[in-house]
Amino acid sequence: MSAEAAVRVEDKLYLNRYLVDAGRAHIKVRPHTTPSPQLLSLLNVCPAHCYEMNSAGQVEITTDGCVECGTCRIIAEPSGDIEWNYPRGGYGVLFKFG
Amino acid sequence: MIEERFDAIVVGAGMAGNAAALTLARKGLKVLQLERGEYSGSKNVQGAILYSDMLEKLVPDFREDAPLERHLVEQRFWMMDDNSHTGLHYRSDEFNEERPNRYTIIRAQFDKWFSKKVQEAGAVVLCETTVLELLQDAYGKVIGVRTDRKNGQVGADVVVLAEGVSGLLGTRAGLRKTPDKSNVALAVKEMHFLPQETLEARFNLRGDEGAVIEAVGTISQGMTGMGFIYTNKESISLGIGCLVADFEKTGQTPYGLLEKFKQHPSVAALIAGSEVKEYAAHLIPEGGFKAIPQLYGDGWVVVGDAAQLNNAVHREGSNLAMTSGRIAAEAIFQIKSRREPMTKENLALYKKMLDESFVMKDLKKYRDMPDLLHIQAQNFFLTYPQLVSKAMTNFLRVDGTPKREKEKTTFRSFLAARSLTGLVGDAVRLARAWR
Numbered sequence: 001m002s003a004e005a006a007v008r009v010e011d012k013l014y015l016n017r018y019l020v021d022a023g024r025a026h027i028k029v030r031p032h033t034t035p036s037p038q039l040l041s042l043l044n045v046c047p048a049h050c051y052e053m054n055s056a057g058q059v060e061i062t063t064d065g066c067v068e069c070g071t072c073r074i075i076a077e078p079s080g081d082i083e084w085n086y087p088r089g090g091y092g093v094l095f096k097f098g
Numbered sequence: 099m100i101e102e103r104f105d106a107i108v109v110g111a112g113m114a115g116n117a118a119a120l121t122l123a124r125k126g127l128k129v130l131q132l133e134r135g136e137y138s139g140s141k142n143v144q145g146a147i148l149y150s151d152m153l154e155k156l157v158p159d160f161r162e163d164a165p166l167e168r169h170l171v172e173q174r175f176w177m178m179d180d181n182s183h184t185g186l187h188y189r190s191d192e193f194n195e196e197r198p199n200r201y202t203i204i205r206a207q208f209d210k211w212f213s214k215k216v217q218e219a220g221a222v223v224l225c226e227t228t229v230l231e232l233l234q235d236a237y238g239k240v241i242g243v244r245t246d247r248k249n250g251q252v253g254a255d256v257v258v259l260a261e262g263v264s265g266l267l268g269t270r271a272g273l274r275k276t277p278d279k280s281n282v283a284l285a286v287k288e289m290h291f292l293p294q295e296t297l298e299a300r301f302n303l304r305g306d307e308g309a310v311i312e313a314v315g316t317i318s319q320g321m322t323g324m325g326f327i328y329t330n331k332e333s334i335s336l337g338i339g340c341l342v343a344d345f346e347k348t349g350q351t352p353y354g355l356l357e358k359f360k361q362h363p364s365v366a367a368l369i370a371g372s373e374v375k376e377y378a379a380h381l382i383p384e385g386g387f388k389a390i391p392q393l394y395g396d397g398w399v400v401v402g403d404a405a406q407l408n409n410a411v412h413r414e415g416s417n418l419a420m421t422s423g424r425i426a427a428e429a430i431f432q433i434k435s436r437r438e439p440m441t442k443e444n445l446a447l448y449k450k451m452l453d454e455s456f457v458m459k460d461l462k463k464y465r466d467m468p469d470l471l472h473i474q475a476q477n478f479f480l481t482y483p484q485l486v487s488k489a490m491t492n493f494l495r496v497d498g499t500p501k502r503e504k505e506k507t508t509f510r511s512f513l514a515a516r517s518l519t520g521l522v523g524d525a526v527r528l529a530r531a532w533r
Contacts, residue, residue, distance in 0.1 A: 009353045012288070012377035019136075038346075045345045047286045047352040047379035068141065069379040070264030071284045074277060074342050086266065088246050089134050090226030097289045097333075097376050098143045098205035 009049045013065040021091040025063045027072065028083045035059040038076040046072055067093050104130045106430060107243055107254040108221075109229050109267060111138035113416040114402025115260030116212045117156055117423030122258075123219035125431040130252060131221050132245060134228040138216075139209025143287065143380035144416060145328050145335055147310065148203045152417035156424060157215055161197065165207040167330035168308025169198035172301075176364070178315030178325075179487035183364045194307065202308050202328050202335070204289075232257060232271045232398070239441075240271070240397030256397055256430055256440040260423060263381045263403040273398065274391035277406060279346060280472055281385030283323065285339025286352040288360075290372035294332050300368055301329050312413065315483030317359045319350055322384075322475040324413075325359045327368065334369060336360065339382060341472060352379065382415065383408040384472075387465035393452070394445040399426045407457060410471075411464045418457050425451045466531040477524060481515050 027050075029039065039059040042051040048065045051072070061082075073084040086092070108119040111133035119131040135141035147170070153160050172189035193199070217223050233242040233251060242253035259268050269276045292300075301309045311327040318324070323340030338352075338359045345352065359365060383389065383406035390406055393399060401407075402419035409418060429448035430440070438444050452458050471478055489508045512521060 007351070007353050007357045009351075009377075012353060012374075015374060015376050016378075041346045041349070044349045044351045045284070045342070047284065049351075049353075067377070067379045069284060070381050071342055071345075071379070073264060074279045074282055074381070075346055077276065084266075086134055086228050089228040090136050092141075094136060094140050095143065095206050095376065095378060097207075097335075098139055098141075098146075098209075098378060 009047070010065070013048055016065075016067070017094040017096060018064065019091050019094060020064050021088055024088065025061065026085045026087040026092070027061055027063050027066065029059055029061050030081055030083065032058060032081075036076075036079055036081050038079050039081045042072050042076060045075065104128050104252065104254040105434065106130075106256050106258060107132065107252060108258040108260055109243065110260035110262055110265070110402075110404070111135070111209065111213055111216075111223065111225070112142045112260060112262060112402060112419065113209075113212075114404070114419035114423035115258070116209065116216050117420040118258045118260055118401060118427045119216045119221045119223070120156055120212075120219050121424050121427030122430060123216060123221035125427070127431065127434060129221040130254065131216065131223045132227045132229050132243070133223065133225045135225060137210055137225055138213030138223070139206040142205045142209055143378045144205045145287070145326055145337070145413075146203050146205050146208075146416065147328065147413075148201045148208070149414065149417040150197065150199050150201070152420045156420065164211050165203065167202040167204060168303070168306050169193065170200040170202065170310055171303075171307045172309040174309065174311040176311060176313035176315070177483045177486050178313050178317050178362065178364065179484050180316050181363060182487045182491070183313065183315070184483075184486050184490050189309075202310075202330050204330060204333075204335075229261075229267060232267050234271065238396060240395070243267070255434075256399065256445070258423070258426055258430075259398060259400040259404050260402050260419075261404045263383050263406070265400075265404040268398075268400055268404060273395060274400065277381075277383065277385065277389065280341060280343040281383065281389045281406070281468070283339040283341050283382045283384045284345060284352055284379060285337050285382055286356050286377070286379045287335060287337030288356065288374050288378075289376045290334040290336055290369045290374055291332055292334065292369075292372045296371075297329060297332065297334065303329065306331075314479055316480060317355070317362065318479050319348060319355065320476050320480040321345065321348060321350065322472050322479060327365065333375075334372065336365075336369060341384065341475075342381070344475065382410075384410045384468060386410060386468045387458075387461040388468070390461070393449050394442060396442045397440050399430070399445055399448050401426050407461070409460050409464065411467050412460070414460075421455060421457050422452060425455060425457075463533075464531065470527055470531045474524070474527075477516065477520075485512055485515055
């Protein structure tokens with residue numbers, strides 16, 4: 001666990017280029033009091049660590065570092081836990097190499 | 099946005115979309131291609147290996163100006179445990195041929211080149227445009243798309259859905275289901291830059307020669323997964339992918355897995371001192387033949403990753419994408435030439451032509467592989483790599499133990515881990531799925 005905690009994904013995302021569409025998150029978490037197992041799994045599964053738990057125990061998303069892989073959609077869209085869209089044209093991650 | 103009507107709209111500018119748009123435009127059709135990235139390639143992620151044969155069918159002289167990294171002369175398969183790897187390497191000077199069969203590429207650069215060919219062929223390529231939904235008439239026939247541009251509706255006789263593995267349009271319109279989490283893998287990847295001479299020395303390469311390492315074993319922590327290391331000209335593409343369902347079940351983090359793979363003693367020396375310049379993630383269709391959705395309907399066809407066309411055993415995705423895009427375009431052209439409408443009945447020609455190609459034949463051959471590897475992940479990705487490593491170390495370490503005793507130990511370790519029935523069963527199941 002300690003080795004994994006040492007991996008700072010933020011340092012990886014810092015290498016990427018993004019054009020953030022401020023105020024228009026392309027993924028939204030459905031308001032909830034207790035997160036579903038699917039939502040909880042996103043805390044670890046999301047490769048950009050976009051999902052975090054707030055102090056009230058609810059799962060929140062910040063899409064700024066999203067790499068648009070679609071994993072959270074596969075896991076949590078069927079259960080209605082999230083609403084998933086692609087960013088507006090031109091916005092989001094801009095891969096230099098891909 | 100655009101008042102005019104098109105013969106065809108292609109959604110997406112990856113391998114499948116570019117192949118389709120290029121073929122349609124060359125045949126003289128009026129084509130609009132829509133891409134949400136700032137250019138073709140800016141949203142696309144792959145390892146990446148390019149197979150020449152499938153591209154030659156589209157751009158015969160691609161070697162003249164395509165941005166190719168290295169032609170591959172060596173393939174290494176590694177079975178890894180925590181401290182070791184057992185390898186099967188194949189290297190041949192015959193791969194140093196005039197028209198090499200496989201190259202490494204960097205997708206953002208390659209796709210930009212591919213897109214230029216599409217534009218030269220006469221297609222209208224509109225980037226920075228996200229398609230929001232398919233437009234359907236009262237009977238469900240697809241008649242165009244709605245984009246996020248102002249007055250963003252455009253009509254066409256047929257829409258080619260090349261929207262990628264997580265394409266929204268087809269699923270939102272009810273044309274196919276969202277892929278199941280047990281049928282897609284999540285791969286994360288980094289680009290490691292090294293001085294060219296250092297890279298060539300570490301991988302034993304000269305000139306434009308390239309090498310590929312693909313690895314399974316304890317690196318995926320018992321999940322169905324694979325690590326890869328591809329050599330580019332001045333960089334190494336390094337990554338690891340596992341089934342989304344397995345990630346969900348185990349709670350492993352993708353970046354944690356990637357870091358461990360990089361720290362493995364067999365890997366660390368290869369990338370030592372490198373400068374990492376990008377971190378990417380992408381889904382890969384892994385369901386094979388059984389996961390292929392309906393491929394055509396009234397006014398639409400689906401191609402490439404969006405159609406889950408990926409040969410997971412041979413790790414071929416982009417060539418199936420290119421081929422399905424090209425074949426869909428050829429089918430559309432045939433229907434158009436006969437002056438017939440783009441109905442479901444007529445577009446069945448695409449499926450028929452695809453069935454006759456290597457795409458469907460290969461996927462059909464391996465139709466049972468996903469079930470085997472996904473359900474028995476622990477055995478194939480954890481137990482066997484550990485057993486093989488123990489066997490190798492037992493075989494190589496000289497410590498005065500009689501050889502017969504050593505062989506017995508190895509045999510007993512396999513029996514203890516999998517039992518005789520298990521061993522025979524695994525062998526039979528693997529052979530059957532491979533057949």
